[in-house]
Amino acid sequence: MIEKEKVIVLIGPTAVGKTNASIELANRFNGEIISGDSMQIYKRMDIGTAKITREEMEGIPHHLLDIKDPRESFSVADFQELVRKNISEIHSRGKIPLIVGGTGLYIQSVLYDYQFTDTPGDEDYRKELEAELEKNGPDWLHGKLLRIDPVSASNIHPNNTRRVIRALEIYHCTGKRMAEFQASQSKELQYNAAIIGLTMDREKLYERINLRVDMMMTQGLLEEVKELYDEGVRNVQSVQAIGYKELYEYLDGLIGLERAKENLKQNSRRYAKRQLTWFRNKMDVAWFDMTDENRHSEIIEDISEFIAGKLQLKSNK
Known part of the structure; x- marks a missing residue:
């Protein structure tokens, strides 16, 4: 060993x-x-x-x-x-x-x-979220995550928009919350x-x-x-x-x-x-x-x- x-x-x-x-x-x-x-x-x-x-x-x-x-x-x-x-x-x-x-x-x-490479992504959806962020601000985007995945939302600051977008993207691609990926x-x-x-x-x-x-x-x-x-x-x-x-x-x-x-x-x-x-x-x-x-x-x-x-x-x- x-x-x-x-x-x-x-x-x-x-x-x-x-x-x-x-x-x-x-x-x-x-x-x-x-x-x-x-x-x-x-x-x-x-x-x-x-x-x-x-x-x-x-x-x-x-x-x-x-x-x-x-x-x-x-x-x-x-x-x-x-x-x-x-x-x-x-x-x-x-x-x-x-x-x-x-x-x-x-x-x-x-x-x-x-294993970060295993986590799926969707570039078009990410761009869509970035446009929503530009229009509505970080608190609005964080609220969207809070409704879908309250556990991840409680661990991610609203201003950490990159991670908020990532968590939303994972859910969009798989139907699984970020915490479920981390648990696996x-x-x-x-x-x-x-x-x-x-x-x-x-x-x-x-x-x-x-x-x-x-x-x-x-x-x-x-x-x-x-x-x-x-x-x-x-x-x-x-x-x-x-x-x-x-x-x-x-x-x-x-x-x-x-x-x-x-x-x-x-x-x-x-x-x-x-x-x-x-x-x-x-x-x-x-x-x-x-x-x-x-x-x-x-x-x-x-x-x-x-x-x-x-x-x-x-x-x-």
């Missing part, structure tokens, strides 16, 4: 503290980090995606950051292919891959045997994986999200978004991300800046809730509660012990 490659996976909602924890774990286990975030792949979208800075990396190699122009599209299948290649390359260097992020479907596609995929892990989830008391998490949004605005999020806006980057996947969409509405003159900030906070809180629901329902996760900041070192120690035991790895500490 071929031995499966070892992978550490660190997941959790936005603002829970994955970045700091990932650096500590990578240092302990001689790791290289692969971003598991569907928006951090885009260049010049740093503040709004909470991308790790060069200083925060502490010299640890990071992969899948800044690999696409904001006008380019990027699919789950693209992500799966690139991450699996990264995993093999990292192992070839005698290091341990550490996937870190919050985009559930993307990470799941790597860990399990997702292999449940066996492709890797020897230790899947760690970070969680936190909801009130504290929401407080951290609100503070993070205020900090992003101070750091220049509006200027970052305005650069893309002024270049005419719109109606593409990248600027449908939370943090960009809300400020585009402000720049379009549809809402005031304070309303845009409040919308950004609210959408981020809702996203965090959806992330937690996804991870709890779809993956076999060992959860660690990060609420008590005074216990941070102790919790990292507990996580390290879990990883060492699960993957038979030695910790550097």
Whole structure:
């Protein structure tokens, strides 16, 4: 029997503290980090995606950051292919891959045997849906999916129009909902994986999200978004991300800046809730509660012990 490659996976909602924890774990286990975030792949979208800075990396190699122009599209299948290649390359260097992020479907596609090529498509119907999107907007299209496939609709943000269209297309072609296709995929892990989830008391998490949004605005999020806006980057996947969409509405003159900030906070809180629901329902996760900041070192120690035991790895500490 071929031995499966070892992978550490660190997941959790936005603002829970994955970045700091990932650096500590990578240092302990001689790791290289692969971003598991569907928006951090885009260049010049740093503040709004909470991308790790060069200083925060502490010299640890990071992969899948800044690999696409904001006008380019990027699919789950693209992500799966690139991450699996990264995993093999990292192992070839005698290091341990550490996937870190919050985009559930993307990470799941790597860990399990997702066969994207088997999923049927209909280009004419897709174009029809794109025309409907242009005419009626993302909420209308998401409502259409909600009526047909409420499970998928609850897991796909209305602004992720590409995935909304994909879910509608699958149903149109087969009469099956997207969840039924996902259920038929292999449940066996492709890797020897230790899947760690970070969680936190909801009130504290929401407080951290609100503070993070205020900090992003101070750091220049509006200027970052305005650069893309002024270049005419719109109606593409990248600027449908939370943090960009809300400020585009402000720049379009549809809402005031304070309303845009409040919308950004609210959408981020809702996203965090959806992330937690996804991870709890779809993956076999060992959860660690990060609420008590005074216990941070102790919790990292507990996580390290879990990883060492699960993957038979030695910790550097």
